[in-house]
Amino acid sequence: MSSKHHSHGDELEKEFELERLILFSDAVFAIAITLLVIDVKWPELPASLNGVDLFHLLRATIFGFMGFLLSFCIVGQYWMRHLRLFRLVKGYDQGLISRNLLFLFFIALFPFTAAGLSSRVRPDFMAPVYLYLANFTLLTVMHYAICNYVIRKRPALAVSGEEGEKRFLYRRSLHVALFASFLAVTVPLVSLLVPKHQEYVGFYAVVVLVMRKLMLPKVKKL
Numbered sequence: 414m415s416s417k418h419h420s421h422g423d424e425l426e427k428e429f430e431l432e433r434l435i436l437f438s439d440a441v442f443a444i445a446i447t448l449l450v451i452d453v454k455w456p457e458l459p460a461s462l463n464g465v466d467l468f469h470l471l472r473a474t475i476f477g478f479m480g481f482l483l484s485f486c487i488v489g490q491y492w493m494r495h496l497r498l499f500r501l502v503k504g505y506d507q508g509l510i511s512r513n514l515l516f517l518f519f520i521a522l523f524p525f526t527a528a529g530l531s532s533r534v535r536p537d538f539m540a541p542v543y544l545y546l547a548n549f550t551l552l553t554v555m556h557y558a559i560c561n562y563v564i565r566k567r568p569a570l571a572v573s574g575e576e577g578e579k580r581f582l583y584r585r586s587l588h589v590a591l592f593a594s595f596l597a598v599t600v601p602l603v604s605l606l607v608p609k610h611q612e613y614v615g616f617y618a619v620v621v622l623v624m625r626k627l628m629l630p631k632v633k634k635l
Contacts, residue, residue: 431505434513438499441517442492448524449484453477484527487549488520491556498582502563504570512562516555522548543601550590550597557586 456474495516502509526548529541563570564579571579 431502434505434510435499438495438513438517439492441521442488442495445520445523446485446488446492449481449488449527451524452528453481480527480530484523487552488523491520491552494556494582494586498560498563501571501575501579501582503572506567506570508562508567509559509570512555512559516552516559519548519552519555542604543597546593546597546600550593553586553590553593557590560586 453474454477456471526541526545530545560583564583
């Protein structure tokens with residue numbers, strides 16, 4: 414009886430600790446997604462708007478909001494993916510904690526990289542774009558690392574069954590990590606090939622995103 418009671422107590426303690434890990438992760442997501450909007454500010458308005466180029470005046474605000482919107486979608490999407498994956502997790506170990514912390518590091522980094530993307534980019538200074546891409550890429554790689562660890566390396570940490578869901582989560586995380594890595598490598602190359610036409614970098618990124626969207630039904634079918 415005492416052994417059974419002790420075993421039940423250990424299970425409850427592990428369940429509580431796993432819940433703490435998930436709640437901590439949710440808190441990081443919530444803080445990061447809130448901080449994203451801090452750098453979106455209205456410009457100082459002149460006394461008179463007569464003859465003022467409104468687009469030039471609002472340019473920083475427009476690009477700041479676009480950066481916020483993009484980052485909000487990315488962080489929100491990865492919160493949903495994190496939630497969906499941890500529905501399948503029943504236990505944890507140091508390996509999972511370490512991978513999850515590193516994943517959260519790149520989530521927490523988004524307010525910084527998004528601020529550079531929205532207000533520090535110039536045709537002769539594209540470093541904020543590369544840093545933002547690196548942030549996104551490393552985030553996708555760490556999400557894949559967590560999926561791989563829970564589903565492939567340490568399947569005892571996951572609930573039994575749900576094989577189709579596990580297979581889908583693993584393959585999607587691998588596909589997105591490969592896609593992001595490809596984008597992070599090729600965007601700087603395009604920028605170097607056309608240094609006087611940096612607008613081509615944005616056009617190229619849109620083309621790659623459309624290609625990825627067309628490939629997504631095949632991944633879901635798998």
